[in-house]
Amino acid sequence: MLDTILFISLAGVFLSMLGLFYRVVKGPSTADRIVALDSIGISLISVIGLISILLRTSVYLEVILLIGILAFIGTVAFSKYLEKGVIIERDRNQ
Amino acid sequence: MSLLHLAILLPLFASLFIPIIRRSLHRIHTGWFVLAVPVSLVLFFSRFVSEVAAGGVRMEKMPWIPSLGIDFTVYVDGLSLLFALLITGIGALVVLYSIYYLDKKESLHTFYVYLLLFMTAMLGVVLSDNMIVLYLFWEMTSISSFLLIGYWYQKERSRYGAQKSMLITVFGGLAMLGGISILSLLADTFSIREVIAASGAFKDEPFYIAALVLILLGAFTKSAQFPFHIWLPDAMEAPTPVSAYLHSATMVKAGLYLVARMSPVFADTPLWFYLVSGVGMITLLYGSVSAVRQTDLKAILAYSTVSQLGLIMSLLGVGSLSSEGQQDLALAATVAAIFHLMNHATFKGSLFMMAGIIDHETGTRDIRKLGGLAQVMPVSLTIALIGTLSMAGVPPFNGFLSKEMFLTALTDLMHGGVRDLRTYGTILLVLGVVASIFTFVYSLMLVKETFFGKRNELPKKAHEAPVGMLVSPLVLVTLVVLVGLFPNALAKPFIIPAVEAVALKTPKVDIYMWHGFNLELALTILIFGLGAFLVLTLRKWNRQAGAGLFNRIYDASLVYGERSSTGLHDAVMTGYMRSYLVYIFGFIVTIVLSTLWLMDGFSLPDRASDVTAYEMILLGVMLISAVAITFARSRLTSIVLLGVVGYSVALFFVLFRAPDLALTQLVIETVSVALFLLVFYHMPDISRKEERIKFKLGNAAISILVGATVTLVALSALAGREFASISSYYIKNVYDLAGGGNMVNVILVDFRGFDTLFEISVLAIAALGIYAMIKFRKTGGNPR
Numbered sequence: 001m002l003d004t005i006l007f008i009s010l011a012g013v014f015l016s017m018l019g020l021f022y023r024v025v026k027g028p029s030t031a032d033r034i035v036a037l038d039s040i041g042i043s044l045i046s047v048i049g050l051i052s053i054l055l056r057t058s059v060y061l062e063v064i065l066l067i068g069i070l071a072f073i074g075t076v077a078f079s080k081y082l083e084k085g086v087i088i089e090r091d092r093n094q
Numbered sequence: 095m096s097l098l099h100l101a102i103l104l105p106l107f108a109s110l111f112i113p114i115i116r117r118s119l120h121r122i123h124t125g126w127f128v129l130a131v132p133v134s135l136v137l138f139f140s141r142f143v144s145e146v147a148a149g150g151v152r153m154e155k156m157p158w159i160p161s162l163g164i165d166f167t168v169y170v171d172g173l174s175l176l177f178a179l180l181i182t183g184i185g186a187l188v189v190l191y192s193i194y195y196l197d198k199k200e201s202l203h204t205f206y207v208y209l210l211l212f213m214t215a216m217l218g219v220v221l222s223d224n225m226i227v228l229y230l231f232w233e234m235t236s237i238s239s240f241l242l243i244g245y246w247y248q249k250e251r252s253r254y255g256a257q258k259s260m261l262i263t264v265f266g267g268l269a270m271l272g273g274i275s276i277l278s279l280l281a282d283t284f285s286i287r288e289v290i291a292a293s294g295a296f297k298d299e300p301f302y303i304a305a306l307v308l309i310l311l312g313a314f315t316k317s318a319q320f321p322f323h324i325w326l327p328d329a330m331e332a333p334t335p336v337s338a339y340l341h342s343a344t345m346v347k348a349g350l351y352l353v354a355r356m357s358p359v360f361a362d363t364p365l366w367f368y369l370v371s372g373v374g375m376i377t378l379l380y381g382s383v384s385a386v387r388q389t390d391l392k393a394i395l396a397y398s399t400v401s402q403l404g405l406i407m408s409l410l411g412v413g414s415l416s417s418e419g420q421q422d423l424a425l426a427a428t429v430a431a432i433f434h435l436m437n438h439a440t441f442k443g444s445l446f447m448m449a450g451i452i453d454h455e456t457g458t459r460d461i462r463k464l465g466g467l468a469q470v471m472p473v474s475l476t477i478a479l480i481g482t483l484s485m486a487g488v489p490p491f492n493g494f495l496s497k498e499m500f501l502t503a504l505t506d507l508m509h510g511g512v513r514d515l516r517t518y519g520t521i522l523l524v525l526g527v528v529a530s531i532f533t534f535v536y537s538l539m540l541v542k543e544t545f546f547g548k549r550n551e552l553p554k555k556a557h558e559a560p561v562g563m564l565v566s567p568l569v570l571v572t573l574v575v576l577v578g579l580f581p582n583a584l585a586k587p588f589i590i591p592a593v594e595a596v597a598l599k600t601p602k603v604d605i606y607m608w609h610g611f612n613l614e615l616a617l618t619i620l621i622f623g624l625g626a627f628l629v630l631t632l633r634k635w636n637r638q639a640g641a642g643l644f645n646r647i648y649d650a651s652l653v654y655g656e657r658s659s660t661g662l663h664d665a666v667m668t669g670y671m672r673s674y675l676v677y678i679f680g681f682i683v684t685i686v687l688s689t690l691w692l693m694d695g696f697s698l699p700d701r702a703s704d705v706t707a708y709e710m711i712l713l714g715v716m717l718i719s720a721v722a723i724t725f726a727r728s729r730l731t732s733i734v735l736l737g738v739v740g741y742s743v744a745l746f747f748v749l750f751r752a753p754d755l756a757l758t759q760l761v762i763e764t765v766s767v768a769l770f771l772l773v774f775y776h777m778p779d780i781s782r783k784e785e786r787i788k789f790k791l792g793n794a795a796i797s798i799l800v801g802a803t804v805t806l807v808a809l810s811a812l813a814g815r816e817f818a819s820i821s822s823y824y825i826k827n828v829y830d831l832a833g834g835g836n837m838v839n840v841i842l843v844d845f846r847g848f849d850t851l852f853e854i855s856v857l858a859i860a861a862l863g864i865y866a867m868i869k870f871r872k873t874g875g876n877p878r
Contacts, residue, residue, distance in 0.1 A: 044741070059753040062753065074764065
C-alpha cells in the first residue's frame with residue numbers, strides 16, 4: 001500500500017521534473033532557466049526523500065540537506081552573476 | 095692478477111699519464127715516452143718464446159665476474175704469442191715512426207692515448223681466453239680505431255671514414271657477440287679452451303650453424319672481407335702511422351685471429367670451409383683488381399691489404415679441412431696462412447710508412463702527380479722496392495715463399511682433394527692465380543708510378559726523409575729480406591706453435607725457395623709474365639675507379655635508412671592528439687578482442703539481480719543525456735548535459751545504497767560543472783561558435799568498438815567471479831576492531847588508510863599546481 005503511494009508520488013515528481021527540464025531547455029531568458037534548475041534541485045530532494053522511505057533507511061537525510069544547500073548556493077551564485085557579471089568580487093576595488 | 099694481466103693493461107695505465115706528460119714536458123716529443131711501453135712489452139713477451147716453442151702454454155686467471163663465469167683469463171700459446179709480438183713489435187716501430195711523422199704542434203696526447211688504448215685492446219683480444227672479455231677488447235679496438243681514424247676531426251672525410259668503420263665493425267662485433275652467446279650456451283662455458291674441448295658434443299645442435307655464421311660475420315667485418323671491405327679504404331684518412339699499425343698489421347688481423355682461434359671448434363663443418371675459403375678468395379680477387387684502379391698511394395695499399403687478408407683467410411679456410419686424406423694439405427695451408435700473416439705485417443707496415451714518407455716529403459699521395467723520385471729519395475726507393483717485390487711475390491723476399499705455399503696449397507686441393515672438392519679447388523686456383531697477377535701489377539705500378547718516369551711539379555720540394563723516419567721501415571724491410579733468406583729460422587719459435595694452436599697438430603715446416611719443376615713454378619712464371627706485360631701496358635687498359643658498387647650500396651642504405659625512418663616517423667607521429675588516441679584505443683581493442691577470441695574467454699554471467707523500474711528510468715535519463723552530449727550543438731548544452739549525467743550517477747548511488755558516495759558525488763559534480771562553466775566563459779569568442787561535432791567514420795567505429803570491448807570484458811569478468819568477496823570480514827569487524835559504524839569511512843581511514851593519505855596528497859598537488867599555473871603564467875617564472 002505504502003509502496004504504491006510512494007510510486008505514484010515519485011511519478012508525479014518525475015513529471016514535474018520533466019516540465020522543469022523543458023523550461024530549462026526552452027526558457028526564453030536566463031532567469032527562467034535558473035528558477036527551473038532551482039526547482040529541479042528541490043524536486044531531487046523530494047525524490048531522495050521518497051526513495052529513502054522506499055528503501056526504509058535514514059542515511060540519505062544528509063544528501064537531502066546537501067542538495068538544499070547546493071541548490072541555494074547555486075541559485076545565489078547565478079543571480080549574483082546576472083546582477084554584477086562576476087561571482088566572487090575582488091577586494092582591491094578601492 | 096698476474097704479470098701477464100699487467101702487461102695487457104700496461105698501455106691503458108700508461109695512457110692515463112700521457113696528458114700529464116704532454117703538458118709538463120712539452121719540449122720533448124711525447125712519443126719518446128710512449129715508446130717505452132711497446133718496447134718493454136716486446137721484451138716481456140719475447141721471454142715466452144722459448145717456453146712456447148717447447149710446447150708450453152701459460153694460463154693466468156683473474157676473477158672478474160665469477161658469479162657469471164666471466165673471468166679475465168689470459169692464455170698464451172703459439173698463436174697468441176705470435177700476435178702479441180706482432181702487436182708490440184710493430185707498435186714500437188710505429189711509435190718511433192710517428193715521433194718523426196707527427197709534428198709537435200699536433201694534439202699528440204690524444205693521439206698517443208688512443209694508440210695505447212688500442213694496444214691494450216688488441217693485446218686483450220689475442221690473449222683472452224674468455225669470450226666475453228675477448229668481445230670487450232674487440233669493441234675496444236673498434237672504438238679506438240674510430241678515434242684514430244677521426245684524429246683530424248676537422249676534416250669531413252676523416253669523420254666519414256671513422257663513422258663508416260665504426261658502423262661496419264660494430265655491426266660485426268654485435269653479430270659476434272650473438273655467436274659467442276650461442277656458443278657459450280651450447281658448451282656451457284665462456285672459455286674458448288673449454289668450448290674447443292666440448293665442441294664435438296654440440297655439432298648437431300640447431301643453433302650451431304647460427305653461431306658459426308654470426309662469429310664469421312664478426313671476423314669478416316673486422317678483417318675487411320668482401321663485401322664488408324669498404325670501410326678500410328676510407329679508414330685511410332687516419333694519420334699514416336695509424337694506417338700502418340691498425341689497418342695493415344694488427345686490427346684487421348683480429349678477424350683472422352678469430353677465425354684461426356675458432357677453427358678447432360668449427361673445422362669439421364663444410365659450411366665453415368666453404369665460407370672462409372670462398373669469401374677469402376673473392377676478397378683476394380676483388381681487392382687486387384680494385385687496387386690496380388686506385389690513384390692514391392694509401393688507397394692502393396688499403397685495397398692491397400684487403401686482398402692479402404683475403405688470401406690469408408682463404409688459406410685458413412683450406413686449413414680447416416680435416417676429413418681424412420687431407421690432413422697434410424690442411425696443415426700445409428695453415429702453415430702458409432700463419433707464415434703469410436707474419437710476412438704481410440712486415441712488408442705492408444713498411445710500405446705504409448714509405449707512403450707516409452712520400453706524403454710527408456712531397457705533399458701529395460696521388461700517383462698521377464708523383465714520379466721520378468728515384469734520384470732524390472734513394473732510401474725510400476729501396477724500402478719501397480723490397481716491400482712491393484715481396485708483396486708481388488718475387489724471390490728472394492718472404493712474399494715469394496708464402497705465395498709459393500699458397501699456390502701449393504691450392505694445387506694440392508685441386509689434385510689431392512676428395513673428388514667433390516676438385517671442381518671447387520680448380521675454381522679457387524684459377525681465382526688465386528688471377529688475383530696474384532693483379533697483385534703483381536699493382537705492386538709494380540706502385541713503384542713505377544712513384545719513383546720512375548718524369549718528375550712533375552710537387553707541392554713541396556722533394557728530398558729524402560730524416561733518418562728517424564726511415565728507421566722503422568728499414569727494420570721491417572730487413573726482416574723481409576732476412577725471412578726471405580732464412581725462412582726456416584721462424585719455424586720452430588713461431589710457426590709450429592701457432593699452427594699447433596690452430597690445427598691442434600704438429601706440422602712439418604720446411605720452407606724453401608726451389609720446388610723443382612712443377613705446376614706451381616709454371617703458375618709463378620705465368621704470373622710474372624702476364625703481370626709484367628700488364629704493367630707495361632697499364633695506360634692502355636686501366637681506368638680509374640669511382641666509388642665502387644658496395645660503397646654506393648652503403649651510402650644509399652644510410653640515406654635510405656634515414657629517409658625511410660624519417661618518413662615513418664612523420665607518418666606515425668603526426669603531432670595530433672587524435673592520432674595517438676586512435677593508436678591507443680585501436681591497440682587496446684585489438685589486443686583485448688583478439689585475446690577474448692583466441693582464448694575463447696567470453697561468457698555471459700549466469701546470475702543477475704532483478705532490475706527495478708527506478709533503475710530503468712534513471713538509466714534512460716543517463717542514456718539520453720549521454721547520447722545528446724555527442725550531438726549537442728553548443729558547448730553550454732554539453733556542459734549542462736554532463737551535469738545531468740553526474741547528478742544521475744549520484745541518484746544511482748542513492749538507489750544502490752551508497753550514501754557517502756552520493757554526498758561526495760553531488761558536491762564534486764557541482765564544483766566541476768562550475769569549473770566547466772568558468773572555462774567556457776573564458777573561451778575566445780570564435781570557439782564559442784555553435785558547431786556540431788563533425789562526424790568521422792573512424793572515430794565512430796573506434797568508439798563503438800571500445801564500448802563493445804569494455805562491455806564484453808565486464809560481462810566476462812562478472813561471469814568469472816569464482817571467489818567470495820573479502821567484504822564479509824569488514825562487515826564483521828567494523829565495530830569490534832575499528833570502533834565505527836560507517837563501514838565506508840572505517841575502510842577509508844582505518845582498514846586502508848594509506849590510500850586515503852596519498853589521495854590527500856594528490857589533491858594537495860593539484861591545488862598547488864593550479865595555484866602555480868595561475869600565479870606564474872607568462873612572466874618567465876617570476877611571480878607577478
